[in-house]
Amino acid sequence: MRSSRSEQRRANIGITKGTTTDGGGLMQALCIYNISVLYLLNTISNEFEPDSESYRATSFLYIYMYTQSHMKDAYTKKLWDIIVVGGGPAGMMAAATAAAKGASVLLLEKNQTLGKKLRITGGGRCNVTNNKTNSREMLAKYKRSGKFLHSTFSQHSVTDTVTWFNERGVELKEENEGRLFPVTDSAETVYETLLTELKETDVTVLGGAVVTAVKKIDSHFLTTTRTEQFRAKKCILATGGTSRPETGSTGDGFTFAKTLGHTIHAHNVALVPVETQERWVKRVSGVSLSDVKLTLTVDGRKQFTQTGKVLFTHSGLSGPTILNMSKQISELLETGTVGLHIKLMSEPDEGSIREKLTELFHAESNKKVCNVLNQLVPTTLAKVVLRLANIDGDTPCHSVRVEEKKRLSSLLFALPLTITGLLGADKAVISSGGVPLTEINPKTMESKKVPGLFLIGDMLDIDRPSGGYSLQLCWTTGFVAGSHAAV
Ligand SMILES: Cc1cc2nc3c(=O)[nH]c(=O)nc-3n(C[C@H](O)[C@H](O)[C@H](O)COP(=O)(O)OP(=O)(O)OC[C@H]3O[C@@H](n4cnc5c(N)ncnc54)[C@H](O)[C@@H]3O)c2cc1C
Numbered sequence: 001m002r003s004s005r006s007e008q009r010r011a012n013i014g015i016t017k018g019t020t021t022d023g024g025g026l027m028q029a030l031c032i033y034n035i036s037v038l039y040l041l042n043t044i045s046n047e048f049e050p051d052s053e054s055y056r057a058t059s060f061l062y063i064y065m066y067t068q069s070h071m072k073d074a075y076t077k078k079l080w081d082i083i084v085v086g087g088g089p090a091g092m093m094a095a096a097t098a099a100a101k102g103a104s105v106l107l108l109e110k111n112q113t114l115g116k117k118l119r120i121t122g123g124g125r126c127n128v129t130n131n132k133t134n135s136r137e138m139l140a141k142y143k144r145s146g147k148f149l150h151s152t153f154s155q156h157s158v159t160d161t162v163t164w165f166n167e168r169g170v171e172l173k174e175e176n177e178g179r180l181f182p183v184t185d186s187a188e189t190v191y192e193t194l195l196t197e198l199k200e201t202d203v204t205v206l207g208g209a210v211v212t213a214v215k216k217i218d219s220h221f222l223t224t225t226r227t228e229q230f231r232a233k234k235c236i237l238a239t240g241g242t243s244r245p246e247t248g249s250t251g252d253g254f255t256f257a258k259t260l261g262h263t264i265h266a267h268n269v270a271l272v273p274v275e276t277q278e279r280w281v282k283r284v285s286g287v288s289l290s291d292v293k294l295t296l297t298v299d300g301r302k303q304f305t306q307t308g309k310v311l312f313t314h315s316g317l318s319g320p321t322i323l324n325m326s327k328q329i330s331e332l333l334e335t336g337t338v339g340l341h342i343k344l345m346s347e348p349d350e351g352s353i354r355e356k357l358t359e360l361f362h363a364e365s366n367k368k369v370c371n372v373l374n375q376l377v378p379t380t381l382a383k384v385v386l387r388l389a390n391i392d393g394d395t396p397c398h399s400v401r402v403e404e405k406k407r408l409s410s411l412l413f414a415l416p417l418t419i420t421g422l423l424g425a426d427k428a429v430i431s432s433g434g435v436p437l438t439e440i441n442p443k444t445m446e447s448k449k450v451p452g453l454f455l456i457g458d459m460l461d462i463d464r465p466s467g468g469y470s471l472q473l474c475w476t477t478g479f480v481a482g483s484h485a486a487v
Contacts, residue, residue, distance in 0.1 A: 456480075
């Protein structure tokens with residue numbers, strides 16, 4: 001309760017509004033105003049505690065950005081050890097790691113605040129990593145990139161990640177399939193921890209700095225924003241992929257990398273929800289089913305099955321299992337009409353489901369069928385199933401006819417849906433493609449084409465499933481690039 005109120009307050013103060021570093025006097029005034037509001041809040045309420053993480057991180061950000069706007073001139077004149085482009089999880093980890101090793105680090109972020117995508121990960125709860133401490137098992141999740149990542153992960157593994165967060169006060173808890181989340185159930189905890197780390201390691205952060213070009217001139221990197229130019233001995237590109245462009249990940253880094261001589265594998269959306277022909281999904285939007293068997297068909301022919309969690313959305317289906325199947329679904333969509341059947345009950349076949357219904361309807365014979373079916377599936381879904389079976393939900397169980405029971409058990413055994421397509425980049429969790437690993441040194445994350453250039457996080461062409469594997473890549477590649485760039 002305490003944290004949610006203070007979070008709300010912080011949202012009301014408008015953390016994104018007062019943090020720009022481009023605007024001179026007006027912005028400085030806004031920053032001072034925001035700092036004053038923070039102090040005022042602190043005075044009138046015990047809930048926004050001066051020692052709380054939120055308070056510290058927020059005041060740090062305002063004071064910090066205020067100072068930044070003052071200092072900008074000095075920044076353009078300085079030769080930095082390292083410039084990091086992109087303040088997502090990979091860029092923040094790289095910047096803090098390099099600065100902790102003594103490098104002077106400038107972090108340029110196009111948004112007014114860092115980590116916009118990070119803050120919406122895991123439905124706002126942030127699936128930080130996956131508890132696969134056996135490195136062979138972990139690397140297998142990255143399929144053909146597993147071999148490349150061997151030496152990268154040997155420098156910063158899942159265990160190292162967990163320790164890194166634990167040492168900074170972030171406790172993690174395990175959920176299904178090894179997913180690790182902060183015990184606070186809030187991505188803000190992870191975000192604020194990274195902000196504090198940037199502050200404590202003395203990283204200079206410029207928000208609202210839209211990088212438009214990165215060039216290598218002699219032995220230095222010249223990074224141009226809309227208003228300034230900054231110089232550094234080394235450059236780490238961490239601008240992310242192309243999924244959810246509203247968070248800032250618009251693929252700019254691919255253009256910079258290409259100009260610098262890299263190949264870019266075509267990037268497409270990956271881990272993306274699907275759309276269905278059936279409009280009834282809207283009525284059950286938000287309902288999720290765990291451990292259900294999903295069978296994919298093309299033109300009625302069975303392709304493969306998968307068991308896991310599925311979430312109904314306004315226009316179709318999402319959830320970890322659907323996201324992980326999305327790449328195969330997109331390939332199947334090229335070959336014919338793709339059907340998906342959801343097995344709603346654990347009984348092995350339709351006959352056993354029918355028997356179960358018979359028993360249940362007998363035991364509850366005077367109750368309405370809708371009030372009995374919801375003992376088997378969520379209420380809203382029960383209504384949909386009854387409608388699809390053409391049964392009036394108010395019918396008493398004893399009056400449900402044999403034919404009706406057959407239709408019902410058939411639907412509970414295999415609820416049919418037709419997939420019409422995948423949603424676009426605006427809804428994707430990650431994009432596929434990017435900079436090929438053959439052009440990167442796995443021990444350092446340094447470019448083999450441009451010495452002094454490092455590429456990390458979602459910029460790399462690495463396939464992975466949902467389950468914390470994407471953020472783990474950011475922590476690992478960010479840590480390794482930061483460590484080696486600082487040398
Ligand atoms: C809805 C959603 C939920 C997710 N949940 C999870 C999860 O729970 N667990 C998990 O492991 N993964 C999750 N992911 C994936 C994960 O968020 C990404 O893999 C991760 O954010 C990639 O980090 P990054 O630092 O490489 O890039 P990004 O997070 O994309 O950050 C790149 C940064 O670079 C900045 N930038 C871009 N261009 C420029 C420029 N020209 N100048 C300056 N700055 C620039 C952007 O504004 C952005 O802040 C989720 C993704 C989405 C969309």
